[in-house]
Amino acid sequence: MVKKIIKNILRVLGGILGIVIIYVILALTLPYIGVSKKDTTDVANIPVYIYTNGVHTDIVLPVKSSQVDWSTKIPYKNTKDATDKGFYLDTPTWAELKFSTAFKATFWLGESALHCTYYTEMKEGEDCKKMFLTSKQYQDLIKFVDNKFDKNDKGQNILVETDAVYGENDAFYEAKGSYSFLYTCNTWTNNALKVAGQKAAFWTPTDSGIFQHYK
Numbered sequence: 001m002v003k004k005i006i007k008n009i010l011r012v013l014g015g016i017l018g019i020v021i022i023y024v025i026l027a028l029t030l031p032y033i034g035v036s037k038k039d040t041t042d043v044a045n046i047p048v049y050i051y052t053n054g055v056h057t058d059i060v061l062p063v064k065s066s067q068v069d070w071s072t073k074i075p076y077k078n079t080k081d082a083t084d085k086g087f088y089l090d091t092p093t094w095a096e097l098k099f100s101t102a103f104k105a106t107f108w109l110g111e112s113a114l115h116c117t118y119y120t121e122m123k124e125g126e127d128c129k130k131m132f133l134t135s136k137q138y139q140d141l142i143k144f145v146d147n148k149f150d151k152n153d154k155g156q157n158i159l160v161e162t163d164a165v166y167g168e169n170d171a172f173y174e175a176k177g178s179y180s181f182l183y184t185c186n187t188w189t190n191n192a193l194k195v196a197g198q199k200a201a202f203w204t205p206t207d208s209g210i211f212q213h214y215k
Helices: 002-032 099-106 135-146 185-195 208-214
Strands: 044-052 057-061 087-090 113-117 128-134 170-174
Touching: 002 208, 044 135, 044 208, 057 135, 057 185, 128 135, 135 185, 185 208
Parallel strands: none
Antiparallel strands: 044 057, 044 128, 057 087, 087 113, 113 170
């Protein structure tokens, strides 16, 4: 009986180890398969950025354009410093990651949220890449981002009432779905780039999987 239990435990551990190994192999190889930028003859003049803090990537969008005014969807008043600034979607750093949070995220047990921050400017560099979208590409990206928010019965984005923000210019909002080891914030950003017709990885859970296509 004891031997049988031990064998079953070893099988389970072996299965988990096998999954981890396969995941690591895929995470290291699939990002090298690139998705090319879609050709277009339309004028591309809408600036958008991708930014990384070394772990997490963000999509950086203009606050206002002829197509959308993000300040009406993500009001300045929801931040501590309610002034007219830039806009980008952000995620926490590993410094704030607890084991319980990581466990829930890994196995689809936790809810997701969008962390939105206003910025005055973005500076290009190794950690920040600029691109220009056409009107159609930006419209597709707007739809992608806007559809990720959970909304109330009035169609408004739902603010997360919390003091656990990271600065004076940010706020959290309820989001659809959940994150996992297969769908990280970097996967989210990578999918957003695909929707906008920009260079991206076939699939990636890491920021480097995206940025290697923008060297």
